[in-house]
Amino acid sequence: MLENVNILLGVSGGVAAYKAVDLASKLTAAKARVRTVMTDNACQFVAPKSFEAVTGAPVFTTLWSASEEFQSAHISLADWAQIVVVAPATANIIGKVATGICDDLLGTTLCVCWQKPMLFAPAMNNRMWENPTVQRNVETLKRAGVQMTGPNMGRLACRTEAVGRMAEPTEIIEAIEAIAAKS
Numbered sequence: 001m002l003e004n005v006n007i008l009l010g011v012s013g014g015v016a017a018y019k020a021v022d023l024a025s026k027l028t029a030a031k032a033r034v035r036t037v038m039t040d041n042a043c044q045f046v047a048p049k050s051f052e053a054v055t056g057a058p059v060f061t062t063l064w065s066a067s068e069e070f071q072s073a074h075i076s077l078a079d080w081a082q083i084v085v086v087a088p089a090t091a092n093i094i095g096k097v098a099t100g101i102c103d104d105l106l107g108t109t110l111c112v113c114w115q116k117p118m119l120f121a122p123a124m125n126n127r128m129w130e131n132p133t134v135q136r137n138v139e140t141l142k143r144a145g146v147q148m149t150g151p152n153m154g155r156l157a158c159r160t161e162a163v164g165r166m167a168e169p170t171e172i173i174e175a176i177e178a179i180a181a182k183s
Contacts, residue, residue: 001177003031006114008081010106011051013041015157016088016123016166021046023087023169025111030173035077036060037106039093063105074105078112083179086110088123088166091134097146098137117179118146123156123166149175 010046011020020042027034036051036059060077083172086093086106087151093106102108110118116118120141129136150167167175 001030002027002173002180005032005180006080007032007034007084008035008077008084008109008116009034009051009137010084010086010089010093010094011036011042012088012090012106013039013040013044014088014090014123014166015045017042017045019166020087020168021054023049023085023172024051026173027170027176028055033057037077037109039106040082041090041092041097060105063108065156071167073118074109074112076118077109079130081113081116082183083176084110084113084116084118085121085172086118087121087172087178089120090122091124091128091131091137091156094122094134094137098140114144117183119149119172119175120146121149121172122151122164124151124164125130125156126160126162126164129164132154147175147179 011017024034034055035057038061051059096107097110102111131181149172151163153163154165156164
C-alpha cells in the first residue's frame with residue numbers, strides 16, 4: 001500500500017528518535033521511498049548514517065544541504081514529498097510549526113509543505129505534553145489539517161509511566177497507510 005509513495009520523515013530531537021530509525025526501516029521495507037530531515041538536536045540522539053543505512057537515501061540536516069535539483073533543499077524536499085511524517089514530534093517542533101518559525105531545515109520544510117498530508121507523532125515528557133501552550137499548539141496544527149498519532153501511555157525517558165511516549169512504528173505506519181489510501 002505504500003509502494004512508491006514518497007514519504008518525507010522529519011526527526012526532531014527527542015530520545016524517541018531511536019524509534020524513528022525503526023520506522024524508516026519498516027517504511028523502506030514496505031517499498032516506500034523515504035527521505036529524512038533531522039534537526040541538530042535529533043543528531044545528538046541518532047546519527048544520520050543510521051537513516052541512510054536503512055533507507056538508502058541521503059539525510060538532510062541543514063538549510064545549506066545541496067539537493068540533486070540544485071534548488072533550496074526545503075523547496076525540493078517539499079516538492080518531492082507526497083506524505084510528511086514527523087516522528088518524534090517534540091514540543092519544540094510542534095511550537096515552531098504552529099507559529100510559523102522557520103529557523104532550521106525541518107521547520108522551514110514543514111512550512112513549505114502545508115498543503116501536503118502531514119502526520120505528527122508527538123513524544124515528550126508528560127508535563128510538557130500537558131502544558132496548555134503545547135496543547136494550544138497541537139490544536140492549531142489539527143485545525144490546519146495535521147493529523148496526530150499518540151502520544152501513548154508508557155515508560156518515559158524520565159523513568160515514569162505517563163502519557164508522552166511516541167506511538168510505535170507499526171501504529172504510525174497504519175496512520176500513514178490510511179493517509180495514503182485517501183490520497
